[in-house]
Amino acid sequence: MRKLVSLLLVVIALTSFVVACAAPTPEVIEKEVVVEKEVPVTVEVDKEVIVEKEVVRTVIVEKEVEKGVTIEYWQYFFDARVDAMNRLIQQFEAENPDIHIIHTNFPYADYRDKIAASVPAGVGPDIATLYYGWMPLWVDSGYLVPLPEDEFPPSMIESEFSPLVQAGKFDGKYWAIPTAVRTLALFWNKDLFEAAGLDPEKPPTTLDEFVEYAKKLTKLDANGDYEVMGYAVEMNGQAHHWYREILTRQFGQVPQSEDQRKIQWNASEGGYEAWEWLCKFETEYKTGTNDLFDGATQAFYQGKLALHIDGSFRLGSIAKNAPDLNFGVAPMPIGPSGELTTFGSFWTHGLTNKAASDPKRLEAAVKFLKFITTDEAMALWVDKVGELPARLEAASDPDLLADPKLGAFAQQLPYAYATFFVNESDDRQALMDAYDAVQLTGENPRAALDEAVEKVQALFDEFWATH
Amino acid sequence: MFKKLSLRRRQQLWAYAFILIPLFFFLAIRIGPTLFALNVSVREWNILSPEKPFVGLANFERIWQDFQNPKSVVRRAFQNTFSYVIIGVPTQLVLALAIALMLDRITRLVSLFRAIYFIPFVTSTVAISWVWRWMYQPRFGPINLLLSFLGLPEQNFLRDPDQALLSIVAVAIWQGLGFAIIIFLAGLKQIPQMYYEAARIDGANRWQLLRRVTLPLLNPTIVYLVVLQSIRFLRMFTQVITMTRQGDGGPLNSTVTVVLHMYREGFGRYKMGSAAALMVVLFLIIMMITLAQMRLLTRRVEY
Numbered sequence: 021m022r023k024l025v026s027l028l029l030v031v032i033a034l035t036s037f038v039v040a041c042a043a044p045t046p047e048v049i050e051k052e053v054v055v056e057k058e059v060p061v062t063v064e065v066d067k068e069v070i071v072e073k074e075v076v077r078t079v080i081v082e083k084e085v086e087k088g089v090t091i092e093y094w095q096y097f098f099d100a101r102v103d104a105m106n107r108l109i110q111q112f113e114a115e116n117p118d119i120h121i122i123h124t125n126f127p128y129a130d131y132r133d134k135i136a137a138s139v140p141a142g143v144g145p146d147i148a149t150l151y152y153g154w155m156p157l158w159v160d161s162g163y164l165v166p167l168p169e170d171e172f173p174p175s176m177i178e179s180e181f182s183p184l185v186q187a188g189k190f191d192g193k194y195w196a197i198p199t200a201v202r203t204l205a206l207f208w209n210k211d212l213f214e215a216a217g218l219d220p221e222k223p224p225t226t227l228d229e230f231v232e233y234a235k236k237l238t239k240l241d242a243n244g245d246y247e248v249m250g251y252a253v254e255m256n257g258q259a260h261h262w263y264r265e266i267l268t269r270q271f272g273q274v275p276q277s278e279d280q281r282k283i284q285w286n287a288s289e290g291g292y293e294a295w296e297w298l299c300k301f302e303t304e305y306k307t308g309t310n311d312l313f314d315g316a317t318q319a320f321y322q323g324k325l326a327l328h329i330d331g332s333f334r335l336g337s338i339a340k341n342a343p344d345l346n347f348g349v350a351p352m353p354i355g356p357s358g359e360l361t362t363f364g365s366f367w368t369h370g371l372t373n374k375a376a377s378d379p380k381r382l383e384a385a386v387k388f389l390k391f392i393t394t395d396e397a398m399a400l401w402v403d404k405v406g407e408l409p410a411r412l413e414a415a416s417d418p419d420l421l422a423d424p425k426l427g428a429f430a431q432q433l434p435y436a437y438a439t440f441f442v443n444e445s446d447d448r449q450a451l452m453d454a455y456d457a458v459q460l461t462g463e464n465p466r467a468a469l470d471e472a473v474e475k476v477q478a479l480f481d482e483f484w485a486t487h
Numbered sequence: 488m489f490k491k492l493s494l495r496r497r498q499q500l501w502a503y504a505f506i507l508i509p510l511f512f513f514l515a516i517r518i519g520p521t522l523f524a525l526n527v528s529v530r531e532w533n534i535l536s537p538e539k540p541f542v543g544l545a546n547f548e549r550i551w552q553d554f555q556n557p558k559s560v561v562r563r564a565f566q567n568t569f570s571y572v573i574i575g576v577p578t579q580l581v582l583a584l585a586i587a588l589m590l591d592r593i594t595r596l597v598s599l600f601r602a603i604y605f606i607p608f609v610t611s612t613v614a615i616s617w618v619w620r621w622m623y624q625p626r627f628g629p630i631n632l633l634l635s636f637l638g639l640p641e642q643n644f645l646r647d648p649d650q651a652l653l654s655i656v657a658v659a660i661w662q663g664l665g666f667a668i669i670i671f672l673a674g675l676k677q678i679p680q681m682y683y684e685a686a687r688i689d690g691a692n693r694w695q696l697l698r699r700v701t702l703p704l705l706n707p708t709i710v711y712l713v714v715l716q717s718i719r720f721l722r723m724f725t726q727v728i729t730m731t732r733q734g735d736g737g738p739l740n741s742t743v744t745v746v747l748h749m750y751r752e753g754f755g756r757y758k759m760g761s762a763a764a765l766m767v768v769l770f771l772i773i774m775m776i777t778l779a780q781m782r783l784l785t786r787r788v789e790y
Contacts, residue, residue, distance in 0.1 A: 133754050136534045157757060161535030243635075245626050256733050373537070445755055449735060456738045460648055 088118035089384040091375065094145035095123075095367075096131040100336045104404035105392075112391045119384045139163065146375035146385045150196065152187050152368050153444030156483065159190050165376040166193040171386050181410050184364040187438040191487075196370035199392050200407030201415075202331045203436045204258055204266070204363045205428045206230075206353060210346045212237055212248055212326040223350040227270065227297065230327065230353045234307040237326035249308030251327040253301050253455065254316035258363075260451040262329050262352075265363040265437050267294035270355025280440040281484055283477045286469050294355075295469045299458050321345065331365070332429040335406040349428040364436030366410065369393075402426070408433060442483040450475040521770075527763035534757045546764035561765075563740040564748040568721060571656055571744065575720040579660045580712055583667030588701075590668065591675045601672070605665035612662065616729035619658045620645065623730075645730055648741040655726050655742055662726075663719060667712055674708030675701070703786065710784045714777050721773050722746050745769050 093109070095101060102125055109121045124145070126134045132154075138144030150158060158164050177185060177194055188196045210220035216237045224230040234250030241247045253259045264285070268275045271290035276283060285291045301307050308325060310316050317334070319325035321342040329352070338345055352362045369392065375385040391397060398409035402420065408430050409415045420430045441447050454472035457463040492500065528546055530539045553561040590600055607615060622629050623644035631641045644654045682700050691699065702709075724746040728734035735751075736743025745765060753762030 136754055136757060139535050158535060161533045161757065162537060163535040443756065452732075452735070453737070453739055456648075460643075460646065460738055 088120060089380050090120040090122060091146040091381055091384050091388065092122045092124060092144070093147045093149075093388070094131075094135070095125060095149035096128040097125040098128065098333075098405075099340065100405040104401050107400060107404070108392055108397055112388060115391075116384075116387065119387065121388060144374055145372055146381055147369050147389060148372055149367050150370055151444065152196070152198070152366050152438060153441035153447075155188065155190055155195055155368075155370075156442055158370065159195050163372055164195045164370040165373055166195055167197060167371065167389075168382075168386060169193075171390065172197060180412060182364070182408075182412055182415060182433055182436075184366060184433075184436055184438045185368075185410055187366075187440065188368055196368035197389065197393050198366040198368040198410045199398055200401045200405065201364055201366040201410050201433070201436075202333055202407050203429045203432045204261060204329055204331055204352060205432065206350045207320065207328040207330055207334065208348050208350065209320070209323060209326045209328075210348055211323065215248075216326070221348070223348060224327070224353050225350070227267075227353050227355045231300075231305065234301065234327055235305055238305075238307045246308060246324070249316075249319060249325045250305075251301055252308030252310050252316040252319065252325055253298060254310045255452045255455040256448070257315055257317060258329050258331060259298065259455075260448050261363040261365070261439070263294060263298050263451065264447075265439050266352055266361050267298060267355065269359050269361045269437075270294065270357050271297070272357045276440060281480060283473050283480060286466070286473045290357075292466050292469060295454075296465050299455065299465045302459050320347075332406055332408060332426065335425055339406075349425050351428050351432050360432075360435045362432040362436045364433070364438050366407075366438070442479045446479055447476050524763045524766050527759055528767045529764075530760050532758075532760035532763065534753070534759045539760075542760065546761045547768070549761065550764055550768060560740055560743060560748055564736075564743045564745045567652060567736075567741070567743055568723065568745045570652055571659070571723050572717055572720040574653070575656050575660055576713060576716045578656075579663055579667055579716055580709070582660070583664055583712075584671055584705075586664070587668045587671035587675060588697075590672060601665075601669065604668050607662045608665040610662075612725040613729050615662055616658065616726050619654075620730045623654055646738060648739045651731070651738060651742045655723075655730055656720075658730070659720065659723065659726055663716065667716065670708055670712055671705070674705050677708075678704045706784070706786050710781060713784060714780050717776060717780065718773055721769065721776070724750065 093105070095105065102123075105123055109123055113119065113121060135144065135148060155164075172194060174189070174194055177188075177197065181197075182201050184201050185198060188194055188198070206223055208223045213220040216239075218233065218236065224233045230251070237248060237250035238246070239248040264275050268285060268291050271294035273284060273288045273290035273294065275285055275291075285295070302309060308316070308319075314322075316325055316328060317330065320328040320330075321338065323342075323345065335349075338347070351360075354360065369389055371382070371385055371389065375381050393410065395409070395411055395414045398411055398414045401407060402409055402414075406426065408420075408426070409417075414420075415430055415433055421427050423430070439447075450472040453475075454468040457468040457471070458465050527539075529541060529543060531542045531545070532539045550561055553559040554565065556562060586604065590597060593600075623631075625631060625641060625643055625646065628644075630644070634641055642650060645651050678701065682704070683696060686696055686700050723744045727736055727742050727744055727747050728750070731737050731742055734747070736747045746769070749762045749765045749769070752758045752765065
């Protein structure tokens with residue numbers, strides 16, 4: 021008896037492992053046909069003879085080879101992006117009837133987890149959308165394969181695409197290519213400007229004006245709570261980019277060394293001053309605070325925040341969540357150094373090693389990737405998502421530059437910097453913690469910044485030690 | 488071969504067949520992955536990478552090195568985790584026992600009260616955490632509105648590095664209270680009334696009844712709850728990831744736990760090896776604490 025039970029256990033354990041390990045073969049579809057037959061069996065129960073029927077299952081596996089190629093495209097869920105991509109896929113499939121694209125989405129918060137979980141399971145995308153800042157991690161893992169140079173020559177990418185896209189170059193090769201790029205700009209609420217007696221068509225153009233306006237726009241109620249916030253620092257939103265890539269330069273400090281090995285936020289007085297400038301909104305000017313429940317972005321939607329720094333992707337969500345908001349978009353205010361600068365970033369498309377495992381899939385994936393990075397695809401993307409075209413020609417379209425909302429973003433493209441990240445979330449966390457230390461424990465801003473630099477530098481040192 | 492078995496044997500076989508299903512569940516869902524994680528912990532296991540080289544104890548050495556740095560997240564995670572246990576377990580048990588003793592005494596609406604205390608336990612932790620996150624809001628959160636109504640100073644709760652851990656542990660205590668109460672009630676029902684009667688005849692007062700009769704006879708229940716709740720608090724994760732901004736265990740790592748740190752190592756940084764090593768360390772700690780509790784707390788009581 022005991023032997024029987026243990027035998028059964030072993031069999032079950034083994035089957036579960038086999039089932040877990042077996043990689044699905046994508047192009048061969050196995051059809052299981054179950055044939056059930058009832059076979060009479062005689063059973064002796066305490067001298068009584070009963071005839072029972074036992075079912076014998078036979079499984080016949082029919083193999084069928086599908087025509088054409090099916091590849092998978094994964095991106096995170098964001099209404100406008102999903103919609104735009106579905107349209108592109110429709111067009112692509114109409115032109116290439118032998119290629120079928122499966123488009124899969126996950127909530128943004130789960131996206132990386134799902135990718136991570138898909139790898140050991142042997143499933144997952146052939147083309148995946150990734151934030152450009154994740155590239156070092158993904159390339160290091162061997163998850164991405166370089167773009168084939170004959171299809172995407174580096175010279176073409178460098179001459180035809182926005183210089184931001186060069187952040188996709190890693191170890192001398194291009195690993196990903198985007199459809200669209202984004203920049204940061206200043207959003208302002210025109211109604212609140214008017215209520216505060218400011219000209220609703222004249223946003224602040226310098227950092228000094230920005231502070232002055234933020235103070236004027238702030239309104240407190242009888243309890244001393246904010247009725248209107250002038251500006252609220254959202255460090256977990258875009259404020260860390262504003263500091264890292266924009267304010268530092270505007271105060272005369274280049275944030276990272278040319279070879280991307282050294283973090284220089286605190287390398288000069290300028291870097292410190294830029295940080296202190298940002299910290300003062302909450303410590304000194306009291307122009308707003310960032311709630312744990314709704315961020316500054318929500319407050320801007322609700323008309324409770326007058327000045328807001330955000331990306332072009334915000335246009336789409338404002339149109340959806342606060343269609344009546346009366347707001348304008350202007351280029352980033354200029355600082356003491358007079359340098360024109362903004363932060364640029366992009367979600368990009370990479371080919372995975374799954375695509376590379378089969379020449380037919382790779383061919384189809386490359387074809388699709390080329391299709392979604394054409395001028396036409398980009399034009400559709402701007403229209404649907406509100407992100408700027410990654411190709412210079414499409415981005416310098418006079419209609420786009422004249423657009424009252426998108427114009428400010430497009431106009432800043434020539435001087436947008438994409439920060440090189442070793443690990444974007446840890447980098448951001450270091451600045452969030454530094455800011456919290458200043459606001460919540462009253463730490464000296466300079467000491468807090470030094471600590472953040474130390475943390476991020478450690479990340480960089482660890483990364484460069486193996487490269 | 489089955490037809491030669493007697494009826495009794497056949498029935499046994501059926502019983503085993505039914506046991507097999509939960510057994511399979513435990514093997515495949517619980518024990519299998521645990522053993523597998525041991526394998527992961529001795530490798531450099533980048534989840535996206537097909538190569539997972541064996542690195543011996545390097546992951547453990549790294550944790551130990553980080554732990555020695557008082558500012559490191561690992562150090563904070565272990566400190567916080569122990570704080571959750573040390574604050575959470577005794578508070579919860581004392582409260583639960585007090586409520587259970589009172590519920591044991593009343594005769595009307597007992598099931599209503601039991602249900603009220605038990606509801607939080609069966610509600611989704613994520614939902615509960617979001618509601619509390621809202622309740623703890625500065626300014627418009629209900630708790631702060633109440634405080635300002637009473638003329639007390641408003642508190643920052645989750646945004647204050649000194650209060651955040653306490654705020655989260657309070658929610659965890661409240662949520663687990665119902666379970667502990669039910670177990671205590673069951674334990675109280677087990678105690679024969681004759682001991683109380685005998686003690687009263689001997690002139691024992693209420694305090695003496697509690698101290699000399701109830702608590703000693705409740706010992707198995709107490710041990711069970713201490714062990715179970717310690718494990719629960721050692722594995723704190725959902726409340727923290729839901730109630731802190733971006734699930735980072737902040738502000739300033741003041742609420743981060745070992746399990747949350749493990750999750751961020753594994754899925755945020757793709758360092759599964761290091762995450763699994765943390766798991767092994769936590770497993771050993773939980774095992775030692777549990778064994779120590781069982782040994783130290785268990786008392787044989789005979790009357």
